[in-house]
Amino acid sequence: MLCALIMAGGKGTRFWPLSTEEKPKQFLNLIGDKTMIQMTVDRIKPIIPVERIFVSTGEMYVDLVKEQLPELPEKNIIVEPEGRNTAPCIALSAFVINRYYNDATMVVLPSDHLIKDEDEFRKVVNSADEFVNKNYESIITLGMEPTRPETGYGYIRYSDNEVKVNNHKVIKVDTFVEKPNKEKAEMYLNEGNYLWNGGMFLWNVNNILNQIKKYSPNTYSALEIIETVEEEKLQETINSNYKNTEAISIDYAVLEKSSDIHVIPSNFGWDDVGSWEALDRYRDKDEAGNVLVGDTKAVEGENNLVISSSQSVVVEGLSDIYVIEHDGKILVGRKSNVANVKELKKII
Structure with missing residues (x-):
């Protein structure tokens, strides 16, 4: 069963003065008639019903989420008491999703990206889901085929170990690379085995929790009570325990350490809309x-x-x-x- 987590807690400072801490870019109409988060939900709804779409956000943005996504069940809004980077956010969300959809597959999506070919995007997600269902311990990331020597994105270097799922290549990841300077970005583009890291992932919920338990045990132990606590005490428990997590990105906490990570090279007109x-x-x-x-x-x-x-x-x-x-x-x-x-x- 496929669920979606849309991460919507960012502050979007690069688009000041339109984007502010009170109303960051994911809640703005930057590209079209709908806000970025509305576009993200609409993009995934044809393959994941709204009852299996979850949004993680900060307490100050809960009302904006409810206003812009009125069809979203209230229990599907996962409220972070404070921003502590993506690893605690994903751990928290995985525990919450596992309460309602045990052993689900989970696709993680930023709330403020542009994807032009939405049909191809959904085909890629379905292929990734199919691969994970057959390879329980695998982690899939979506890598964008670079079109320019971009210095504002991280990169993924991939190997020649690949399989085909439907019409998509699934390739073993060699390593994740930090944002390069111009010279290195040009080298990555010329070498041809590098992809942009779009921050989109797909994994089995229990597998990512096991990975977090292994590589970020403090975060796991701080949040594991979430799976079994009574519903009426859920947010109170989150508020009490979240501060004990390790403030670190999922890339550093898990992805750079895990041995079973694959990438699907994707060409669906992606941009993180991170600049004017x-x-x-x-x-x-x-x-x-x-x-x-x-x-x-x-x-x-x-x-x-x-x-x-x-x-x-x-x-x-x-x-x-x-x-x-x-x-x-x-x-x-x-x-x-x-x-x-x-x-x-x-x-x-």
Whole structure:
């Protein structure tokens, strides 16, 4: 039985001022008419019913989750008392999912990524599910075929040990690699056996709990009571014990130590939408190449990024600039410098 965990606790600081700690990017309409988390749920619903979709988030975002995902059962909102990185989040969520769907397979998805070919994405998830069902102790990660020497992503180096599931290759992972510099990223692209690490995983729930017990025993022992505690005491128990977990990523805690990890090279138009440049890549543009979001216009100008959440903004006779308006704040600069917007928070 396949369940989904959507991780929605991030603060999305790179998209300030639109994304704030009170309402981070997963709850914003950055790409289309729906918010990022709504797009993530809609993407997986054709193969996983909503009663088997779980969302992990922080206490301050519970109301946003309920507002944007009203069909989600309340018990499927897994509330982290504090952010302690992905290993405790996944351990907590695996214990909770195991309460309701024992021995399920669990696909872990970020809440704020873009996937253009959703049909192919679902086919990849189904192939990964099929592999895990036949290989109980295996962990699957989805690796994106790189199209540029990207320095903002981690990489996965894979071996030549592969099998086919449906039309997808399942290949043994050699190692996970941290975000490289430009020179190394170009080398990875040329060598051809590296994939972008998209942070999407699939495993049997009991297997990942066994892996956490082996490699992160403090986290396991802090949370194992969750499986058996009475329902009305569940959140209280989580709140009392979560602080005793080890604050570490699942990559460091488990993936870099486990011996049975495979990757499916995937080509479904993925982007983590982690920068203003990504937004510029995927938003519709007018005939002059302007991205215009909200009550905005560009006159006699091209290649601008103009975004407004509450005010009318008109750009006239200018090109290659960004204008970002949100909550009374207006930021204007060269479009080539848009990656540095969050640095302006220190002076505004």
